[in-house]
Amino acid sequence: MFRRRLAGALAAGMAAAALLTGCGGGDAADGPVTLKVLTWEPGGTEYWKQVKTSFEAGHPDIKLEMQSVPFDKYPEVQGPYITSQSGPDVMANNAGLELFDRRGAYVPLGDKAAEITKDLVTYSGACEGFDTAKPCYGVPFSYQGNVLYYNKAVLTAAGLDPEQPPATWDEFGAACEAVKKAGKTCLALGLSGTFPAYWDFPEIARNYLTEDDVRALLAGKLSWKDPKLVAVLEKLAEITTKGWANKNAPSITMLPDGADIFQRGDAAFAGTIISDAVNWDAFGKALGDDKLGVTRWPAVDPAAPLAQKFSGIEGAVYGVTQWSQKKAAGLEFITWLAGKENGELWVKHAKGQPLNKNVDKALLPSSPAFQKIQELVAQPTLHAGVMLSGPEADALARGWQQVTLGQLTVDKWAEAMQQALERSPTKKQTK
Amino acid sequence: MTISTAPVSEPVAADTPPAPARRPPRPGRAREWWLGAALVLPALVLAVLFKLVPLVRGVVTSTESSSGFGGSEFAGADNYTRMFDDPMVLTSFRNALLVVATLPVWIVLPLVLALLIHQRSPGWKFFRAVYFVPYTIAPIVVGIMFRQILAPDGPLNALLRSVGLQPLAIEWLNGRYSALFSLVAVALWSFFGLGVMTYLAGLATIPEETLEAAYLDGAGFFRRLWSVVVPMLRPTVAYWSVLCASGVLIWLFPLIYALTQGGPGDATMLPEYLVFLTTFQFLDRGYGSAIGIALFVFVAVLSIFSVRHMFTEGTRKPR
Numbered sequence: 001m002f003r004r005r006l007a008g009a010l011a012a013g014m015a016a017a018a019l020l021t022g023c024g025g026g027d028a029a030d031g032p033v034t035l036k037v038l039t040w041e042p043g044g045t046e047y048w049k050q051v052k053t054s055f056e057a058g059h060p061d062i063k064l065e066m067q068s069v070p071f072d073k074y075p076e077v078q079g080p081y082i083t084s085q086s087g088p089d090v091m092a093n094n095a096g097l098e099l100f101d102r103r104g105a106y107v108p109l110g111d112k113a114a115e116i117t118k119d120l121v122t123y124s125g126a127c128e129g130f131d132t133a134k135p136c137y138g139v140p141f142s143y144q145g146n147v148l149y150y151n152k153a154v155l156t157a158a159g160l161d162p163e164q165p166p167a168t169w170d171e172f173g174a175a176c177e178a179v180k181k182a183g184k185t186c187l188a189l190g191l192s193g194t195f196p197a198y199w200d201f202p203e204i205a206r207n208y209l210t211e212d213d214v215r216a217l218l219a220g221k222l223s224w225k226d227p228k229l230v231a232v233l234e235k236l237a238e239i240t241t242k243g244w245a246n247k248n249a250p251s252i253t254m255l256p257d258g259a260d261i262f263q264r265g266d267a268a269f270a271g272t273i274i275s276d277a278v279n280w281d282a283f284g285k286a287l288g289d290d291k292l293g294v295t296r297w298p299a300v301d302p303a304a305p306l307a308q309k310f311s312g313i314e315g316a317v318y319g320v321t322q323w324s325q326k327k328a329a330g331l332e333f334i335t336w337l338a339g340k341e342n343g344e345l346w347v348k349h350a351k352g353q354p355l356n357k358n359v360d361k362a363l364l365p366s367s368p369a370f371q372k373i374q375e376l377v378a379q380p381t382l383h384a385g386v387m388l389s390g391p392e393a394d395a396l397a398r399g400w401q402q403v404t405l406g407q408l409t410v411d412k413w414a415e416a417m418q419q420a421l422e423r424s425p426t427k428k429q430t431k
Numbered sequence: 432m433t434i435s436t437a438p439v440s441e442p443v444a445a446d447t448p449p450a451p452a453r454r455p456p457r458p459g460r461a462r463e464w465w466l467g468a469a470l471v472l473p474a475l476v477l478a479v480l481f482k483l484v485p486l487v488r489g490v491v492t493s494t495e496s497s498s499g500f501g502g503s504e505f506a507g508a509d510n511y512t513r514m515f516d517d518p519m520v521l522t523s524f525r526n527a528l529l530v531v532a533t534l535p536v537w538i539v540l541p542l543v544l545a546l547l548i549h550q551r552s553p554g555w556k557f558f559r560a561v562y563f564v565p566y567t568i569a570p571i572v573v574g575i576m577f578r579q580i581l582a583p584d585g586p587l588n589a590l591l592r593s594v595g596l597q598p599l600a601i602e603w604l605n606g607r608y609s610a611l612f613s614l615v616a617v618a619l620w621s622f623f624g625l626g627v628m629t630y631l632a633g634l635a636t637i638p639e640e641t642l643e644a645a646y647l648d649g650a651g652f653f654r655r656l657w658s659v660v661v662p663m664l665r666p667t668v669a670y671w672s673v674l675c676a677s678g679v680l681i682w683l684f685p686l687i688y689a690l691t692q693g694g695p696g697d698a699t700m701l702p703e704y705l706v707f708l709t710t711f712q713f714l715d716r717g718y719g720s721a722i723g724i725a726l727f728v729f730v731a732v733l734s735i736f737s738v739r740h741m742f743t744e745g746t747r748k749p750r
Contacts, residue, residue: 076688101714191690248583250695251604344728390713402696407607416518423517425497425715 005380025250038078038088040071042276042316042352050349051104063331066182067133071277072105072193072253074389084373090333091326095125095314096386097218100248101426103128106137106319107327116335120355125386126316129218139334141342142275145383146199147376149283150293151368154268157180165295172298176244179268180234188267189245190258191404197236197397199254200271200312201298202384204235207304210380215365218387220427224417233399233410233417235300240404247404263287271297274377275352276315280369284376294372309381314355353377392417455533468489487725502715511719520722522697523705524729525681527612531733533615537675538668540619541626546656548627549634550642559631563624570621570682574689577617581690607698610691614699617690618682626671633667634660666741673737678731702726 010230041048045068054065064331066087069077081087081104091106093099099106101392109116114137118124121143153163166172190196208228209217221404222229232256239245241424246252246261255277261287262270272279284292299307318337320330336342343356345364353373366369388396395416402408408416421427496506514520544562548555565573580587588600602711603613637660645659662669682701687693693708695699702722710719 041646073688076707078670079714083711083716248602248605251602251610251691252582280544391715394708394712398694401694405607405695406606407696419517423513423713423715423718425713 010286028334031182032061032063033326034065034359035090035326035329035333036065036067036088038067038069038081038091039318039335040249040316041066041068042071042072042090042092043161043278043346046086046347047352050345051337051342054345055333055343057410058336058341062332071255072195077115078227081105085323087323088321089320089326090320091331091404092301092316092318093138094386095144095317096130096181096383097389097426098318098386099126099137099317099392100128103135103137105321105323107322107324107330108135108137109319110135110138111375111393112331116338119340120338121315121317122312122314122355122380125383126317126319130382138317140314141340141346142315142350143312143377144273144275145310145377145380146271146273146297147186147373148196148269148271148295148297149279150269150295151265151267151287152278152291153181154182154184154265154286154294155293158184158268162293165293166298167295168302169300173244174240175268176242176284184268185261185271186244186248187239187246188261188270189240189254190254190385191240191249191397191401192251192253192257193334194393194397196254196258197400198385198388198393199273200236200239200385200386200398201232203271204300204305205229205232205384206309206311206381206383207300208232209384210305214382214384216320217384220389220421220424224414230410230414233413236400236401236414237410242398245404250404255407259283274373275392276350278351280367280373281351281365283369284369289367290370291294292369294369294376296376301350305383310377312377312380313383313386315352345427389427391419391420391424392427395420445654465506489720489723489727493715493724495717495720497714497716506717511717511725513718514725518680519697519700519705520702520725521581522694522726523700523722526697526701527729529608529611529725530615530679530683532674533619534611534672534675534679537619537623537626537679538672541623542630542660542664542668542673543656544607544623545630545634546652546660547628550722551633559627562627565621566624569619569687569724570685573617573629574686577613577686578690581613581617604691605695607696610698614683614686614690618679621686622678622682628675629671630664630667636661645702669737669741673734673741676733676737680730702729 024262037050048066048068052066056063072095074092075365075426077093078093081091082102085105093102113127113132115125116139119134119142122131123136123140124132126138126140128134148165149167150162153167155162155175158175158179158181159176166175178381179186198333205214208231213222213228224230246258246267249258250259254272259270259272259279261267263283265287270279274280280292280294295309296308300377301307318334320334340354340358343359344363347353347354347359347365351365351370364374385393399408399413399416401412403410419425457504487724493504493510494506494508495503496509498504516608547750548559548562554742579585582588583605585604587603588633591597591600606608640656641663645655650658680701680703684707687699687701687704693704703726706719706723706726709715709722713719
């Protein structure tokens with residue numbers, strides 16, 4: 001109730017300020033305000049229908065008009081809006097550098113950020129440098145990261161213990177050899193597009209980097225020729241060059257193509273995200289909940305300070321656009337997104353990881369895979385993937401594809417990464 | 432007899448032609464001129480607004496350095512010199528040249544098919560309709576369709592294996608050259624129908640008797656094609672060539688977008704996709720514009736000979 005009143009007060013304050021400065025244009029003067037929301041619909045269509053219904057029921061003065069874009073096409077659709085400084089009133093971006101790259105498109109939340117996000121389990125990925133003392137540009141409501149899903153039946157058929165999945169790199173290599181002998185793919189992988197590399201990179205990087213290194217990566221101050229980063233690239237390369245993944249990985253996407261291989265029961269492992277796309281649920285339905293296991297990616301160096309942690313990041317962040325004429329209504333909507341009501345919708349309809357700590361625990365799914373994910377996310381650390389600029393993420397993905405096809409050495413890959421860092425507009429600024 | 436005292440007028444010299452009488456300007460001519468101008472003006476305004484202004488704006492942006500979506504500053508020719516050190520740019524233009532090398536297929540294949548339809552080969556009505564169908568499918572849908580068709584276990588490889596062509600059942604989108612030429616083949620499938628229609632329109636202008644006479648004189652299919660059809664169809668062939676030369680790179684864009692995103696690695700990276708990536712994903716507007724201008728010059732150089740030829744053909748006076 002207090003949050004609603006607070007949101008109302010904030011909205012009223014902003015509307016008055018906007019009116020005084022003469023830029024309040026279309027805000028709720030006559031009839032309901034229609035907010036255009038650009039989203040890739042994390043959590044699925046049903047969840048977003050519920051968002052629209054519930055929000056509009058509680059806010060009769062605001063209507064939501066969703067523009068839904070597939071996740072992998074989102075940057076290309078959003079970019080022209082930002083370039084032309086026109087379009088939606090509220091937009092989503094992944095927390096971290098993707099959002100910082102586009103921060104000029106969003107209204108900074110200022111002091112309101114702390115109030116809006118005070119009930120969230122964690123909040124920093126929407127703020128510059130992961131520092132809440134610096135400007136923050138939006139509001140998340142989900143928690144995101146990468147785990148290794150495994151098919152217990154495939155492990156059993158390969159003579160492995162499904163209750164003891166490989167925990168180290170060497171054990172994983174041995175398991176892959178056994179799985180291959182049993183005629184299956186070890187790791188279902190799709191490398192087309194930026195996101196698979198972007199999500200898998202931190203799982204290896206955690207073994208070599210400290211949190212300070214990850215911050216240096218964000219600031220563009222850690223060279224890609226640094227032995228630690230070269231070692232990360234070498235281990236990524238091993239995944240495909242040692243034949244642990246499907247041969248066509250460079251030309252297929254992870255979601256849905258790579259995930260399909262796993263869901264068909266043709267692969268032992270699939271490394272992919274925990275929320276937004278509800279993979280544990282989809283995999284559980286395809287393979288049976290009792291056949292689906294979840295584990296942390298194998299540790300290259302189990303003693304490394306971050307090796308046993310979870311590279312986590314807030315999920316999609318929603319912010320109000322600079323060019324919106326309906327900023328007050330936009331702020332009201334994103335404030336609602338961070339609240340308990342939406343947190344519970346998120347759990348019920350999207351089966352995602354909620355970020356609001358007041359969400360009723362009884363609503364959380366009882367699936368063993370989901371429960372295991374709760375254990376893993378309990379010890380979070382910074383997510384190195386979201387520290388990569390657009391050119392770096394692109395070079396990481398293309399480099400991995402080329403290394404897999406034998407067209408590039410790891411050293412050349414590191415050089416390409418360094419060149420990508422040097423031509424990253426945002427990191428040029430932060431140097 | 433009367434004697435006149437009035438001065439005698441000078442006789443007009445017989446060899447001096449009479450001065451031409453100045454015709455008063457016809458009001459119809461002025462009206463024609465204004466009508467012509469009025470008819471041309473909308474097209475001119477559209478061309479200036481949507482072609483010239485964006486081009487000039489692109490040139491201006493290409494001389495700016497921008498950081499993210501923030502402000503920009505003048506960078507002179509930096510973005511252009513930077514291109515020479517960027518392996519991705521060089522690879523994208525090398526790939527573009529490989530695509531351009533397939534142009535003869537783009538020009539000849541629809542011509543052959545159009546001629547087969549024109550001479551009413553068996554099933555010509557069916558094929559005339561069927562050839563055009565792929566062109567009516569949105570390219571992005573074509574891309575999604577061919578993701579399935581070209582998959583390692585997709586229908587194409589299943590067909591090849593079933594007819595004993597196992598060695599040809601490769602991972603089409605997984606190799607440096609197979610991925611690029613697979614994309615070109617898909618684009619050709621999607622657009623050749625337009626070429627067939629264009630040639631059919633041109634063939635309709637060739638008198639039946641000419642082709643019949645060549646046939647009666649014993650000219651085979653390819654002889655008729657080379658010695659009769661091609662010379663008489665030169666303006667149409669030139670038109671289709673220009674369209675292909677300038678369009679093939681653009682036609683591939685939605686397929687790259689849906690099928691490969693420029694990969695694997697840089698195998699299917701073409702300049703226009705790189706412009707898109709650089710501008711909207713890397714947020715480097717100045718550099719993206721510079722690559723776009725380089726692409727414009729590349730396509731202009733490709734098209735210039737055909738355009739010149741078309742202009743000459745179009746302005747040649749009938750004998």
